[in-house]
Every structure is written in structure tokens, then in C-alpha cells.
Amino acid sequence: MLVFIRMGEDPASRVYVGMKEKTAAQLGIESQTIVFPEATAESVLLERLRSLNSDSQTHGILVQAPLPKHISETIVYRTVAPQKDVDGFHPENVGKLMLGDLSGFVPCTPAGVHELLRRSGIEIPGTRAVVLGRGNIVGKPMTAILLQKAPDANSTVTLCHSRTLNIESHCQAADILIAAIGVPEFVKASMVKPGAVVIDVGVNRIPDPTAKKGSRLVGDVAFDEVQPIAGKITPNPGGVGPMTIAMLMRNTVEAASRMAQQS
Numbered sequence: 001m002l003v004f005i006r007m008g009e010d011p012a013s014r015v016y017v018g019m020k021e022k023t024a025a026q027l028g029i030e031s032q033t034i035v036f037p038e039a040t041a042e043s044v045l046l047e048r049l050r051s052l053n054s055d056s057q058t059h060g061i062l063v064q065a066p067l068p069k070h071i072s073e074t075i076v077y078r079t080v081a082p083q084k085d086v087d088g089f090h091p092e093n094v095g096k097l098m099l100g101d102l103s104g105f106v107p108c109t110p111a112g113v114h115e116l117l118r119r120s121g122i123e124i125p126g127t128r129a130v131v132l133g134r135g136n137i138v139g140k141p142m143t144a145i146l147l148q149k150a151p152d153a154n155s156t157v158t159l160c161h162s163r164t165l166n167i168e169s170h171c172q173a174a175d176i177l178i179a180a181i182g183v184p185e186f187v188k189a190s191m192v193k194p195g196a197v198v199i200d201v202g203v204n205r206i207p208d209p210t211a212k213k214g215s216r217l218v219g220d221v222a223f224d225e226v227q228p229i230a231g232k233i234t235p236n237p238g239g240v241g242p243m244t245i246a247m248l249m250r251n252t253v254e255a256a257s258r259m260a261q262q263s
């Protein structure tokens with residue numbers, strides 16, 4: 001059983017949880033969504049997490065971000081039991097990844113990017129990778145994955161952020177360029193080395209009067225101008241997003257099978 005927790009009615013959170021529920025159902029993974037009103041006290045949420053931690057029928061727990069301002073993400077992620085932390089955000093799982101111990105759960109989006117690279121036959125060892133964005137959910141764990149001393153990693157990684165000087169020159173040197181900053185179409189053709197692999201993680205809603213909703217989703221990469229230069233490029237939407245969900249399902253199956261082995 002995979003349990004989703006949603007706080008309030010944030011439209012994006014509803015969509016994300018809905019997509020994850022749908023995939024779980026398609027794969028035959030039981031799931032349940034618990035919705036708390038936005039004003040719920042942090043202590044109430046933590047109490048529920050503790051009871052799910054000790055419930056033998058619950059194998060994975062996912063608390064959908066963003067959380068209301070009065071709730072600390074750090075405390076919430078620390079409260080989910082590491083063995084049920086299918087999002088890979090508990091400090092124990094984060095620490096294991098940094099130490100090169102792959103027995104923990106790895107955050108789903110960077111794990112999905114890694115799987116995409118592997119299944120696309122990209123030889124990662126020896127490459128120069130540039131990761132844009134030092135967020136805890138994508139950029140930092142992505143860097144840790146590509147740095148692993150392992151035959152499907154061993155990349156030399158540069159991690160860029162909003163204070164990086166001359167970010168273009170870093171990007172231009174990248175064999176693998178991964179954009180996870182949340183700035184619409186930030187990566188332009190002039191920033192990409194011909195033949196580079198470009199992975200677009202960003203999800204940005206921009207105004208578009210021609211669209212039915214008045215807006216549309218774009219990534220962090222200016223796809224139309226970068227595609228002719230890149231060796232390989234992910235579409236967005238439809239590239240990294242589905243991989244994130246696939247990795248969540250993989251982590252859930254892994255959590256359930258580990259629990260079954262222990263019982």
C-alpha cells in the first residue's frame with residue numbers, strides 16, 4: 001500500500017497526486033490518499049505519519065509538496081520512517097546516497113533521469129555533466145548520482161546555481177546538461193555543445209493567450225532551438241515527469257518486498 005498525503009487543495013498537488021494514483025492503479029499497486037485541510041496543525045500531520053510508520057499494511061508514504069507555510073518540510077521528511085520513505089527525502093536516505101551506499105531510497109526525479117540516461121544507451125563514465133539548480137529534490141541528488149564511483153556513473157559534475165558566474169561557459173562544456181531551475185526556457189541554443197545530451201527537468205507555467213487555459217507548461221530548455229543542436233533531448237512535458245512516477249512505483253515495490261522479507 002502506497003499512502004499519499006496532500007495538504008489542502010493546491011491545484012498542482014492535486015494533479016500530481018492524481019497522476020501517481022492512476023499509475024499505481026494501472027500497475028496493481030494499492031494506494032490511498034489522505035487529504036488534510038490546509039490549516040491542519042503540524043503535530044496532527046506528524047501523529048498520522050507515526051501511525052502510518054507502525055502500520056504493517058503501509059509500505060510507502062509520500063507527502064506531496066508544497067506544504068503549507070506553517071509546516072516544516074524538514075521535520076515532516078524526518079518523521080517518515082526511512083524504510084517507507086519512497087520519495088528518498090529522509091536524511092538517512094540522503095546520507096546513504098552521499099556515502100555511495102545504494103541500499104537506501106534515491107529521490108525519484110534524479111533517479112528517473114539516471115534511468116533515462118542508462119536506457120538511452122548513454123555512456124556516462126568520463127563525461128562532463130553540468131547540473132543547473134542545487135535544490136534538495138533534484139539538483140543535489142542528481143549530482144550525487146552522477147558522481148558515484150560506479151560503471152553507470154563516474155561523471156565529472158559541475159553544479160551551477162543562481163550565484164554561479166558565467167553559467168553559459170559551464171553549460172557549453174557539458175556532454176550531459178541537466179536543467180532543474182524552474183526558469184522558463186533558460187537554456188538557449190548558444191549554451192549547448194553540439195551533440196550534447198540535454199535533460200529538461202523544469203516545470204513552468206507561462207501565459208499563452210492562444211491556449212484554452214490561457215497558459216501552458218514549458219521546461220527550463222528552449223526546446224525548439226536546442227533540439228537541432230543536441231545529440232539527444234527530452235521533451236517537456238512528457239520526458240522526465242513520467243520517469244519520476246515510474247521511480248516512485250519502483251521504490252514502493254522495493255519497500256514492500258523488503259518488508260515482506262523481514263516479516
Ligand SMILES: NC(=O)c1ccc[n+]([C@@H]2O[C@H](COP(=O)([O-])OP(=O)(O)OC[C@H]3O[C@@H](n4cnc5c(N)ncnc54)[C@H](OP(=O)(O)O)[C@@H]3O)[C@@H](O)[C@H]2O)c1
Pocket residue numbers: 109132133134135136137138139160161162163167180181182183201202203204240241244
Ligand atoms: N519533472 C519532474 O518530475 C519534477 C520534479 C521535481 C521538480 N521539478 C521541477 O524542477 C525545477 C527545480 O525544482 P527544485 O525543487 O529543485 O527547485 P528549487 O529547490 O527551488 O531549486 C531551484 C534551483 O535553481 C537555481 N536557480 C534559480 N534561478 C536560476 C538562474 N537564473 N540561474 C541559475 N540557477 C538558478 C536556484 O539557485 P539558488 O540555490 O542559488 O537559489 C536553486 O538552486 C522546478 O521547475 C520544478 O517544478 C520537476
